[in-house]
Amino acid sequence: MAEEQRAATYQPQEVEEKWYKIWEENGYFSSEINADGEPFCIVMPPPNVTGQLHMGHALDQTLQDVLTRWRRMQGRRTLWLPGTDHAGIATQAKVEEALAKEGISKYDIGREAFLERTWEWKDTYHARITKQVRKLGCSCDWEKERFTLDEGCSRAVREVFCELYDKGLIYRGSYIVNWCSHCQTTISDIEVEHKDHEGHLWHLRYPYTDGSGYIVVATTRPETIPGDTAVAVNPNDPRYADKIGKTVTIPVNGRELPIIADEYCDMEFGTGAVKITPCHDPNDFDIGQRHKLEQLNVIGRDGKMNEAAGKYAGMTTAECREAIIKDFTDMGMLEKITEINHSVGECYRCGTVVEPLVSPQWFVKMLPLAKPAIDKVNDGTIRFVPERFTKTYIGWMENIRDWCISRQLWWGHRIPVWYCADCGETIVAKDDPTCCPKCGGAHLDQDPDVLDTWFSSGLWPFSTLGWPDQTQLLKDFYPTSVLVTGYDIIFFWVARMIFSGLEQMDEHPFDDVFIHGIVRDELGRKMSKSLGNGVDPLEIIAQYGADSLRFMLMTGIAPGNDTRFKPERLEGARNFLNKLFNATRFALMNLEDYEEGRYPLQLTLADKWILERLRITAIGVNENMEKYELGEAARMIYDFSWDEFCDWYVEIAKARLYRGTPEERHTAQTVLATVLSHIMELLHPFTPFVTEDLWQKLPHNGETIMLAKYPNGVGMDAYEEEAQQMQQIMDCIRAIRNIRAEMGVQLGKKADVIFAAEPQLLDLVKTGESYIMSLASAASVTLEAAGFAAPAQSAKAHVRGIDIFLPLAGVIDIDKEIARIEKEIAACDADIARLSGKLNNESFIGKAPAAVVEKERNRLKECEDKRVSLVEHLQLFK
RNA sequence: GGGCGUAUAGCUCAGCGGAAGAGCGCUUGACUCACAUUCAAGAGGCCGUUGGUUCGACACCAACUACGCCCACCA
Numbered sequence: 037m038a039e040e041q042r043a044a045t046y047q048p049q050e051v052e053e054k055w056y057k058i059w060e061e062n063g064y065f066s067s068e069i070n071a072d073g074e075p076f077c078i079v080m081p082p083p084n085v086t087g088q089l090h091m092g093h094a095l096d097q098t099l100q101d102v103l104t105r106w107r108r109m110q111g112r113r114t115l116w117l118p119g120t121d122h123a124g125i126a127t128q129a130k131v132e133e134a135l136a137k138e139g140i141s142k143y144d145i146g147r148e149a150f151l152e153r154t155w156e157w158k159d160t161y162h163a164r165i166t167k168q169v170r171k172l173g174c175s176c177d178w179e180k181e182r183f184t185l186d187e188g189c190s191r192a193v194r195e196v197f198c199e200l201y202d203k204g205l206i207y208r209g210s211y212i213v214n215w216c217s218h219c220q221t222t223i224s225d226i227e228v229e230h231k232d233h234e235g236h237l238w239h240l241r242y243p244y245t246d247g248s249g250y251i252v253v254a255t256t257r258p259e260t261i262p263g264d265t266a267v268a269v270n271p272n273d274p275r276y277a278d279k280i281g282k283t284v285t286i287p288v289n290g291r292e293l294p295i296i297a298d299e300y301c302d303m304e305f306g307t308g309a310v311k312i313t314p315c316h317d318p319n320d321f322d323i324g325q326r327h328k329l330e331q332l333n334v335i336g337r338d339g340k341m342n343e344a345a346g347k348y349a350g351m352t353t354a355e356c357r358e359a360i361i362k363d364f365t366d367m368g369m370l371e372k373i374t375e376i377n378h379s380v381g382e383c384y385r386c387g388t389v390v391e392p393l394v395s396p397q398w399f400v401k402m403l404p405l406a407k408p409a410i411d412k413v414n415d416g417t418i419r420f421v422p423e424r425f426t427k428t429y430i431g432w433m434e435n436i437r438d439w440c441i442s443r444q445l446w447w448g449h450r451i452p453v454w455y456c457a458d459c460g461e462t463i464v465a466k467d468d469p470t471c472c473p474k475c476g477g478a479h480l481d482q483d484p485d486v487l488d489t490w491f492s493s494g495l496w497p498f499s500t501l502g503w504p505d506q507t508q509l510l511k512d513f514y515p516t517s518v519l520v521t522g523y524d525i526i527f528f529w530v531a532r533m534i535f536s537g538l539e540q541m542d543e544h545p546f547d548d549v550f551i552h553g554i555v556r557d558e559l560g561r562k563m564s565k566s567l568g569n570g571v572d573p574l575e576i577i578a579q580y581g582a583d584s585l586r587f588m589l590m591t592g593i594a595p596g597n598d599t600r601f602k603p604e605r606l607e608g609a610r611n612f613l614n615k616l617f618n619a620t621r622f623a624l625m626n627l628e629d630y631e632e633g634r635y636p637l638q639l640t641l642a643d644k645w646i647l648e649r650l651r652i653t654a655i656g657v658n659e660n661m662e663k664y665e666l667g668e669a670a671r672m673i674y675d676f677s678w679d680e681f682c683d684w685y686v687e688i689a690k691a692r693l694y695r696g697t698p699e700e701r702h703t704a705q706t707v708l709a710t711v712l713s714h715i716m717e718l719l720h721p722f723t724p725f726v727t728e729d730l731w732q733k734l735p736h737n738g739e740t741i742m743l744a745k746y747p748n749g750v751g752m753d754a755y756e757e758e759a760q761q762m763q764q765i766m767d768c769i770r771a772i773r774n775i776r777a778e779m780g781v782q783l784g785k786k787a788d789v790i791f792a793a794e795p796q797l798l799d800l801v802k803t804g805e806s807y808i809m810s811l812a813s814a815a816s817v818t819l820e821a822a823g824f825a826a827p828a829q830s831a832k833a834h835v836r837g838i839d840i841f842l843p844l845a846g847v848i849d850i851d852k853e854i855a856r857i858e859k860e861i862a863a864c865d866a867d868i869a870r871l872s873g874k875l876n877n878e879s880f881i882g883k884a885p886a887a888v889v890e891k892e893r894n895r896l897k898e899c900e901d902k903r904v905s906l907v908e909h910l911q912l913f914k
Numbered sequence: 915g916g917g918c919g920u921a922u923a924g925c926u927c928a929g930c931g932g933a934a935g936a937g938c939g940c941u942u943g944a945c946u947c948a949c950a951u952u953c954a955a956g957a958g959g960c961c962g963u964u965g966g967u968u969c970g971a972c973a974c975c976a977a978c979u980a981c982g983c984c985c986a987c988c989a
Contacts, residue, residue: 310989319987378988592927604938611951622948777955879969
């Protein structure tokens with residue numbers, strides 16, 4: 037790249053590294069900054085230490101950083117607390133995979149060595165992740181970084197476990213749970229993904245024991261037959277009314293089953309008779325409880341039939357299914373097979389079909405916890421943004437079932453429960469006990485299981501602030517201000533934090549929950565490993581810089597909606613930042629001799645206009661930020677910076693910078709520098725690096741833009757009238773440019789321009805003369821009284837009371853001009869028809885606000901004037 | 915079976931109870947002394963369908979259609 041061109045192109049890589057280091061070293065991310073300010077706190081959703089960050093993280097973290105930087109610049113005492121999650125199943129699976137590559141299993145090395153390996157893994161990925169977060173520019177307080185498995189969080193987990201146990205909210209029991217035979221652990225209900233499968237419904241004959249024929253049951257899972265302990269029918273089903281109380285015999289193993297009556301049975305479905313397998317189906321489990329049926333566990337944790345399955349023992353469930361169907365067929369007991377589309381539960385991690393089975397596990401009793409968690413959202417204490425997610429949350433919370441929290445893993449918080457080998461006592465304790473409090477025995481075995489990862493994640497808003505200790509940090513920042521996360525983990529995480537926070541702290545964990553969508557690929561597909569369509573944020577940062585990535589992610593998004601990752605949009609963001617870079621370069625070239633306050637300011641119309649537009653923009657940006665409409669805020673800054681400041685103001689300022697008096701030049705320099713640095717400040721939360729770099733080069737007060745005051749429009753002089761006047765001049769310039777372009781008069785060629793209007797408007801034109809000269813490339817500007825007769829062979833435009841003539845003898849194409857004018861007239865006609873229709877409507881006059889009516893009247897008059905003016909001009913050519 | 919979302923320019927998407935917006939793409943012109951990662955001008959929309967509320971609806975309400983998502987104990 038040529039040196040010259042390079043100088044005109046922003047090089048993000050050169051500045052990003054530098055500024056992050058300076059910020060971090062100077063402690064600007066610390067919550068001690070703005071120590072007297074009102075606290076503002078976000079706890080970062082901790083990324084899993086399983087791998088690297090993806091685009092979803094980049095979106096999530098950018099949103100948080102924008103909010104944090106904005107609040108910090110407002111003077112709030114901000115704490116954005118970073119951290120990582122140990123992610124039990126996911127991380128353990130990764131390490132097991134790594135071991136498998138070495139040809140060993142976790143059992144070969146044992147629990148302790150395995151955990152050592154996992155901690156090493158954690159260290160590696162933790163380092164990688166935090167580096168990525170830094171690359172992205174996140175202003176989190178690294179001094180306070182936490183990990184879900186660190187000493188403090190572990191203490192919090194034990195504390196909560198013991199408290200809930202003491203209150204009877206945690207219990208151990210043998211209930212039906214979801215078992216993943218691949219991950220070799222239980223998973224909670226929400227970790228089961230239901231997918232539709234085409235399957236078969238086997239209609240099987242179970243003969244009555246008394247020899248009086250048979251009953252036909254329909255099942256999708258014949259392999260569970262060895263575990264049947266009843267057949268159920270609906271008590272109101274006339275078909276079976278006289279069969280209730282009888283027994284049937286399972287043909288393939290000769291066991292006898294009672295026929296019971298239960299409302300659960302749907303008379304419309306299948307045959308209306310259901311085989312009941314309490315140990316391997318959640319519904320059947322409930323029925324079994326109701327009728328005190330025997331529990332017969334026939335499927336083992338390895339996904340194979342166990343001894344209780346008799347002759348089928350040792351088979352996989354699939355093999356068993358086949359064998360049983362064959363046996364029924366051979367015995368003539370298969371009535372028929374029908375097709376059925378039904379949903380099958382799969383493990384969310386590995387996709388293995390989940391096996392429901394009964395096993396002793398630890399549970400959290402949800403009903404008492406859900407109640408306040410629902411209330412605090414319903415009463416507005418916790419607010420979801422967008423609001424619609426409230427319904428999602430409430431709906432789930434109202435139908436919640438007890439939460440199975442024990443996992444048969446090694447990586448995680450070990451359940452703080454010990455069993456006395458001597459007397460069988462169960463000891464639940466915060467601190468490791470040395471002997472049994474009941475019998476004094478020293479043979480204690482700790483429960484081998486660990487807790488669900490989300491158990492510790494649920495404590496994140498307070499465990500990270502120091503709880504269970506009553507730290508100052510906790511007092512200052514709990515409840516936190518806002519939680520920023522994707523809609524995909526409302527149940528997994530948000531809900532758990534809410535009930536855990538309310539239970540332990542007696543106070544809600546955050547005021548707002550700001551929900552965002554997911555980042556999809558260019559085609560709108562979810563980014564995933566299997567599709568290989570993921571985009572690595574680090575690669576994008578290397579290519580375009582973190583600021584471009586951030587800006588792209590922040591624009592064109594609406595709260596709660598998904599967004600697509602489009603490379604073109606990345607280029608747009610890069611171009612915008614390059615634009616600002618060049619605008620700053622231009623300013624700096626013209627600020628070499630600048631000295632603040634050297635002359636009194638002589639603000640021109642354009643100066644007042646751009647200052648007013650800045651004021652309005654600043655107000656709008658803050659309003660949108662308050663509503664979490666970050667995309668809208670970013671768009672406002674973009675439009676103002678590019679369209680108004682760069683394309684208009686900078687061009688206008690050139691005349692005074694190059695040829696003005698020292699006073700004029702000084703004023704232009706001042707406004708240029710002021711507006712530009714305010715643009716940097718407004719934009720800083722979105723694109724922190726480039727704005728800091730450019731702001732530093734411009735005249736500024738303070739050591740970092742991070743701590744500059746965020747522009748909010750308050751205290752700025754208002755110039756509403758001047759802004760409107762300037763808009764009119766700009767419209768005139770656009771009209772002239774339009775004529776020139778349509779007539780093929782290139783901007784390189786100067787053209788004479790004649791304005792005709794009432795004196796007041798002529799004054800305005802006079803004021804804007806220099807802008808017209810330069811921006812419309814006029815050779816001369818002549819002012820004439822209203823009603824001035826058009827010179828021969830001229831083109832004409834009309835802008836709100838101002839007639840504009842371009843004498844173009846020899847250049848003008850009469851046909852083109854006629855066509856152009858006719859098009860304009862047609863547009864006027866359409867407007868006139870609409871407006872007069874409205875104004876002739878008495879209801880409109882009577883019921884619409886007076887200001888609206890007045891506005892429409894003015895508009896109509898303008899349209900009519902314009903039409904008259906243009907029609908008059910058209911006559912000249914006919 | 916419930917719940918939710920989306921439907922606006924060729925594409926991707928913002929937006930809004932009082933004259934349809936952006937980016938990209940397209941057309942035409944310009945290497946104009948910050949920037950060709952640029953500048954200027956322009957073409958391009960019954961704002962999914964049908965009703966309703968309203969002086970006024972692209973926006974609010976209802977129904978419908980299409981697509982997508984979430985939840986659910988569909989043997």
